[in-house]
Amino acid sequence: MSHNIQVDISYEQDYQIRVGQGLQKEFLSFCADRYTPDKIVVVIDEKVQRLHERKVQVLCEEYFQDVLTLTVPEGEASKSMEQWKRLVDQILEYGVERNTPLLAVGGGVTGDLAGYVASSVLRGIPLLHMPTTLLAMVDSSIGGKTGVNHSTGKNLVGAFNQPEAVFMDLDFLQTLEQTEWITGMAEILKYGAIRDPDIFGKLAELVKQPLEPSEEWQQVISQSAQIKTDIVQEDTLEAGKRAYLNFGHTFGHALEKVAGYGSLAHGEAVFAGMIAATYYSKQLGAPVDDIQFEAFLPLYKRQIQALPTNIQALNTAMRTDKKVKNNTVQLVLLKEWASPYIQPCNDLSKLEKVWQYTLSQFT
Numbered sequence: 555m556s557h558n559i560q561v562d563i564s565y566e567q568d569y570q571i572r573v574g575q576g577l578q579k580e581f582l583s584f585c586a587d588r589y590t591p592d593k594i595v596v597v598i599d600e601k602v603q604r605l606h607e608r609k610v611q612v613l614c615e616e617y618f619q620d621v622l623t624l625t626v627p628e629g630e631a632s633k634s635m636e637q638w639k640r641l642v643d644q645i646l647e648y649g650v651e652r653n654t655p656l657l658a659v660g661g662g663v664t665g666d667l668a669g670y671v672a673s674s675v676l677r678g679i680p681l682l683h684m685p686t687t688l689l690a691m692v693d694s695s696i697g698g699k700t701g702v703n704h705s706t707g708k709n710l711v712g713a714f715n716q717p718e719a720v721f722m723d724l725d726f727l728q729t730l731e732q733t734e735w736i737t738g739m740a741e742i743l744k745y746g747a748i749r750d751p752d753i754f755g756k757l758a759e760l761v762k763q764p765l766e767p768s769e770e771w772q773q774v775i776s777q778s779a780q781i782k783t784d785i786v787q788e789d790t791l792e793a794g795k796r797a798y799l800n801f802g803h804t805f806g807h808a809l810e811k812v813a814g815y816g817s818l819a820h821g822e823a824v825f826a827g828m829i830a831a832t833y834y835s836k837q838l839g840a841p842v843d844d845i846q847f848e849a850f851l852p853l854y855k856r857q858i859q860a861l862p863t864n865i866q867a868l869n870t871a872m873r874t875d876k877k878v879k880n881n882t883v884q885l886v887l888l889k890e891w892a893s894p895y896i897q898p899c900n901d902l903s904k905l906e907k908v909w910q911y912t913l914s915q916f917t
């Protein structure tokens with residue numbers, strides 16, 4: 555005889571994303587509404603700490619009595635189990651309770667790593683994001699994907715962990731390097747490809763001017779955050795449509811892995827990956843052309859040192875993608891602009907020409 559017990563669990567979590575310049579007041583009133591004023595853990599990118607230490611410290615000390623600040627070395631190599639362990643050890647030794655918030659201040663690396671740390675400590679402490687790069691604002695701080703890389707592949711260890719709020723303060727972009735603006739732009743171009751092709755024209759205009767925070771950039775950032783939010787709301791755990799946000803990423807993650815984490819910025823790899831995905835979509839008959847990326851190609855070419863050229867290794871790396879199903883790589887391609895779909899691809903030798911074309915664009 556057996557018993558069936560039905561377990562109904564709903565994990566609904568709403569949160570707000572604030573986009574603007576100088577969000578100190580909003581941050582403080584949010585914290586005062588939610589958390590006791592005793593402790594906060596701040597996980598901050600080392601470079602952001604150098605540039606904005608006073609701003610973040612003063613802000614946190616205005617409400618919290620005790621601030622534990624932990625820095626994360628700059629760069630993709632920090633998205634590692636070693637850094638995860640170091641942070642977890644330091645937080646547990648410091649002593650936190652389930653309601654002690656963890657504030658992640660930095661780009662995608664810091665946010666992904668800190669988000670995973672927040673999901674692990676005491677099985678979860680509140681997570682707040684304060685993204686400081688364009689990429690983190692338009693993409694990685696939204697939607698709850700957190701984690702670290704593994705020697706076998708990108709982002710292979712992690713958890714979905716939604717933040718309790720995201721504070722996108724464009725003042726941080728004042729110190730963002732040119733190369734980081736370009737890197738972040740790749741994820742915005744992705745929204746152009748999968749949702750709203752008008753974005754291509756808007757960005758092409760914006761890159762003609764000096765890259766600095768402005769009203770126009772705030773609009774593009776808000777629009778991107780809204781697109782991402784809409785998709786994540788529909789499919790939070792990537793059972794279907796959320797995979798479209800991976801446009802260019804299966805190729806891109808392979809490039810990052812084969813190049814060695816840290817050699818190629820995530821956005822640079824994604825940009826190359828989108829050229830590959832667009833070219834393959836066209837080969838399969840879609841009316842798309844990578845001419846949309848033409849205005850941006852020189853910017854990426856200028857900052858990418860070299861792309862890995864071993865096509866065999868790139869194809870092998872694609873097999874560790876998280877979307878692989880029944881041993882088959884699932885590529886996000888385009889039927890036309892703004893109309894993505896999933897194309898299973900088992901015979902990766904078909905991608906040889908795609909890789910050759912893509913690599914030739916960067917020589």
Ligand SMILES: O=C(O)C(=O)C[C@@H](O)[C@H](O)[C@H](O)COP(=O)(O)O
Binds near residue numbers: 693699708741800
């Ligand atoms: O949020 C998502 O979903 C995305 O796929 C956004 C990507 O731009 C982002 O790089 C993400 O971290 C990649 O996730 P992964 O599941 O392919 O590791």
